[in-house]
Structures are given as structure tokens and as C-alpha cells.
Amino acid sequence: MLADTSSRPLSDAAFEKAQKVIPGGVNSPARAFGAVGGTPVHMASGEGPWLTDVDGNRYVDFVGSWGPHILGHRHPAVMEAIADALTRSTSFGAPTPAETDLAELVVEAVPSVEQVRMTNSGTEAGMSAVRLARGATGRDKVVKFAGNYHGHVDSLLVSAGSGALTLGHPSSPGVPAGCTQDTVVLDYNNPQQLEAAFKKYPDQIAGVFLEPVCGNMGVVTPTEEFLNALRDLCTRHGALLAFDEVMCGFRVAYGGAQARFGVTPDLTMLGKVIGGGMPVGAYGGPAEVMKHVSPVGSVYQAGTLSGNPVAMACGVATLKALRDGDVYERLEALAARLEAGLTDAIEAAGVEACVQRVGSMLTLFFTAGPVENLMDAQKSDVERFAKYFHGMLDRGVYLPCSQYEAMFVSAAHTEELIDATVAAAKEVLGTLA
Ligand SMILES: *Cc1c(COP(=O)(O)O)cnc(C)c1O
Numbered sequence: 001m002l003a004d005t006s007s008r009p010l011s012d013a014a015f016e017k018a019q020k021v022i023p024g025g026v027n028s029p030a031r032a033f034g035a036v037g038g039t040p041v042h043m044a045s046g047e048g049p050w051l052t053d054v055d056g057n058r059y060v061d062f063v064g065s066w067g068p069h070i071l072g073h074r075h076p077a078v079m080e081a082i083a084d085a086l087t088r089s090t091s092f093g094a095p096t097p098a099e100t101d102l103a104e105l106v107v108e109a110v111p112s113v114e115q116v117r118m119t120n121s122g123t124e125a126g127m128s129a130v131r132l133a134r135g136a137t138g139r140d141k142v143v144k145f146a147g148n149y150h151g152h153v154d155s156l157l158v159s160a161g162s163g164a165l166t167l168g169h170p171s172s173p174g175v176p177a178g179c180t181q182d183t184v185v186l187d188y189n190n191p192q193q194l195e196a197a198f199k200k201y202p203d204q205i206a207g208v209f210l211e212p213v214c215g216n217m218g219v220v221t222p223t224e225e226f227l228n229a230l231r232d233l234c235t236r237h238g239a240l241l242a243f244d245e246v247m248c249g250f251r252v253a254y255g256g257a258q259a260r261f262g263v264t265p266d267l268t269m270l271g272k273v274i275g276g277g278m279p280v281g282a283y284g285g286p287a288e289v290m291k292h293v294s295p296v297g298s299v300y301q302a303g304t305l306s307g308n309p310v311a312m313a314c315g316v317a318t319l320k321a322l323r324d325g326d327v328y329e330r331l332e333a334l335a336a337r338l339e340a341g342l343t344d345a346i347e348a349a350g351v352e353a354c355v356q357r358v359g360s361m362l363t364l365f366f367t368a369g370p371v372e373n374l375m376d377a378q379k380s381d382v383e384r385f386a387k388y389f390h391g392m393l394d395r396g397v398y399l400p401c402s403q404y405e406a407m408f409v410s411a412a413h414t415e416e417l418i419d420a421t422v423a424a425a426k427e428v429l430g431t432l433a
Pocket of ligand 1: 120121122123124126149150151152211215216244245246247248271272281
């Protein structure tokens with residue numbers, strides 16, 4: 001089922017060429033293989049759970065474009081909706097019914113969302129949500145958690161892993177200290193630190209931003225105590241609780257993490273799955289919060305291509321397929337099978353590692369675990385991860401190229417493919433002990 005995919009001369013040549021005209025040869029650093037070494041694979045096509053590279057090698061895909069392809073590549077209903085939209089135009093710069101269709105699907109699905117504004121990326125959704133939280137509360141400070149990623153938003157691009165209650169230092173040149181001086185970085189799964197922050201900055205915190213299932217330091221699950229304490233503290237101190245569901249929205253449940261855990265935020269950011277592979281982000285919440293957004297309110301936010309009709313058609317078809325199918329049971333069963341198989345493989349190989357999973361998101365950490373925050377995640381043996389990654393890549397399994405990422409199962413995967421992946425992992429882990 002899986003073949004030797006280790007020969008990739010055309011991919012190597014394509015990367016050489018790309019590096020001359022694109023910084024690092026990539027349009028997003030996460031694709032660059034920086035953490036694992038080697039040359040990024042240039043892809044030619046995808047079909048269901050499969051990717052084919054420019055050399056004609058075929059891989060089973062556990063990246064899914066970093067989350068959007070929950071239905072696999074080229075789902076027939078999605079392809080049909082895109083083709084139909086293309087018969088009208090690629091963009092109007094005026095309202096179209098498809099925007100309301102996608103907004104209605106989001107509002108019906110996501111418990112806390114009554115109104116939603118479309119953007120072109122998760123980053124834009126995050127940036128706009130920060131502005132809205134500040135505009136709606138008249139406060140400046142925002143809280144984020146170490147190891148959580150909210151896009152490359154200046155004010156949230158803060159050195160992860162900073163000690164509790166230290167104000168943020170920018171983690172990229174080009175972000176002035178002024179942009180992050182109002183950002184407070186705390187440890188995930190530690191509600192006592194948030195309580196202390198509200199004491200230290202009374203009536204100053206506009207919003208508390210988090211990934212309610214964390215995927216961007218590898219998969220880390222929030223404790224029930226943590227989520228409940230966050231909700232309670234935000235309510236008591238008049239701050240907005242903002243769930244960044246760009247990755248986990250429509251992924252860990254149709255209504256996202258908030259539906260799965262029964263905790264209701266004041267603001268929600270979406271992306272990835274809602275675009276079905278097209279550039280779409282969104283932020284939403286109760287009408288009482290969203291009324292502050294321009295043109296109704298005075299918090300300005302805009303986009304020439306926001307709500308693009310082709311992207312909306314793709315998103316609408318994706319969400320309808322998720323709503324009307326038995327997709328989430330299938331994802332749960334397949335991902336549980338993968339988790340069990342990988343856990344067995346780890347044990348058989350005698351390697352120090354653990355698997356953490358929520359729904360169809362999972363990470364194999366090369367540390368004993370459990371991983372509850374960034375400090376735990378950073379105990380991972382990333383050199384071992386790099387060897388594991390390349391071993392799997394050469395055996396036809398395409399994984400995220402960093403220890404600190406989630407792998408995704410799609411509804412197009414099959415039990416046979418999961419078992420073949422586990423067999424490959426057994427082989428590779430056996431060489432790492
Ligand atoms: C991917 C991601 C983002 C950023 O989305 P982009 O579309 O890449 O800008 C923000 N937050 C989370 C949780 C993400 O996983």
C-alpha cells in the first residue's frame with residue numbers, strides 16, 4: 001500500500017529554483033523543514049487521503065494543508081460547488097448570498113456565535129479579534145498562553161515560554177516593543193496565574209486569548225478546571241474570553257471545542273476547516289459584542305477580498321458535508337485506531353514517547369509525558385523527531401515537519417491506511433531506540 005518514496009530529484013530541483021525568488025523557497029516558514037532538515041517536498045496533486053509529489057511519489061497525507069482538508073482532497077461536492085461559483089466570477093467587491101450562507105452555517109453550529117465577520121486568514125481573524133476586544137472593553141492588555149499560536153499578529157507574536165506574569169518581549173525583529181507591552185504571557189493549564197494577572201492588572205485586561213484545544217505546541221488538552229476557571233475569571237473581571245478555534249473549530253466537533261467541552265466564550269476565531277482549503281478566516285460572537293464592529297460600530301476592520309465567492313462556496317460545501325454526514329464518528333474511530341497503534345509501536349520499540357489526541361488531531365511527542373504546557377512539550381527529543389519524520393516521509397507517510405504540530409486524520413482515510421501507517425511507524429521507531 002505504501003511505497004519507497006525516498007527518491008525526489010524533481011522536488012529538490014523545484015526547491016532550488018524557488019529559493020532564488022522566494023525567501024527560503026516557501027511562502028510560510030512552517031513548510032520549510034527548518035526543524036527536521038532536508039528539502040521540502042513539492043506537491044503536484046491530491047486525491048482523498050493521498051498526496052502526489054512532482055516526482056510521482058505517493059504519500060498518505062496527515063497534514064491536510066495544516067488542517068483544512070478534513071474531508072480529504074478534492075471531495076466531489078466541494079469541487080462541484082467551486083466549479084459552479086466560477087461560472088459567475090471570482091470576485092465582486094459587493095455582497096453575495098454565499099457569504100450569508102456560510103455565516104448561517106457557522107452561527108447554527110458554534111454555540112457562542114450569533115454574528116460572524118469573514119476574513120482571508122486566521123491571522124486576520126486573530127488581529128481583528130484583539131482589536132475588537134480592546135475596542136469593546138476600552139482596555140488595552142491582552143492575555144495569551146505560552147505555546148499558543150494566533151497567527152503572526154504583532155501583539156500576540158510574543159516569546160512563548162516566558163515566565164509567568166512577565167510582560168511580553170517580541171519574538172520577531174520588526175515587532176516594536178510597544179506592540180507587545182500590553183501582552184501578558186501565562187502558562188497553559190494554570191488558572192492560578194490568570195487569577196494573579198487579574199489582581200495585578202485590575203480593570204486593564206481586555207481579553208484572554210487561547211487555543212481551547214492546543215495544536216501549535218503539539219496537541220495539548222485543556223483541563224476542565226482550566227477552561228471553567230477562565231470562563232469564571234473573565235466574567236468576574238469584565239474581560240472577553242476569546243477562543244482561537246482556527247485549528248480546532250469544526251475539527252474536534254462540528255461546533256468546535258466550545259461545543260465539545262460546553263464552555264462558552266465571548267469571541268471565537270475560525271479558519272482552516274471553514275474555508276475547506278480556500279483562504280478564509282472569521283471571527284464572531286454574540287451580537288452584543290459584534291455590534292462594535294464597523295460599519296455598525298466604530299472598531300474598523302475590512303478586506304477587499306473578504307467573503308470571496310469562490311472561497312465561500314468551498315466553505316459552504318465543506319460545512320454541509322460535515323453537518324450532514326457521520327463524519328465525526330468516523331474521524332474519532334480512525335484517530336483512536338491510529339493513537340492505539342502508535343502507542344503500541346512506541347511500547348514495542350521501547351522509545352520514550354507518548355501520543356496525545358483530541359478527536360482527529362494528534363501528536364506523537366518524544367517525551368514520556370503527559371504534556372500539559374509548553375515547558376512539558378519542550379522536553380521532547382526533537383532530534384529523534386527529525387529522524388522519525390524522515391523515516392516516515394521516505395516510507396510514504398507525510399507528517400507535519402515539526403514536533404510542535406498536530407497531525408490530522410481526514411474522513412477520506414481508511415482503516416487499511418491507518419494500519420499501514422502504524423506498520424511504518426513500528427519500523428521507524430524500531431530504528432530509534
Ligand atoms: C493556523 C492558525 C492560525 C493562523 O491562521 P492563518 O490562516 O495561518 O493565518 C491562528 N490560530 C491558530 C490556532 C492556528 O492554528
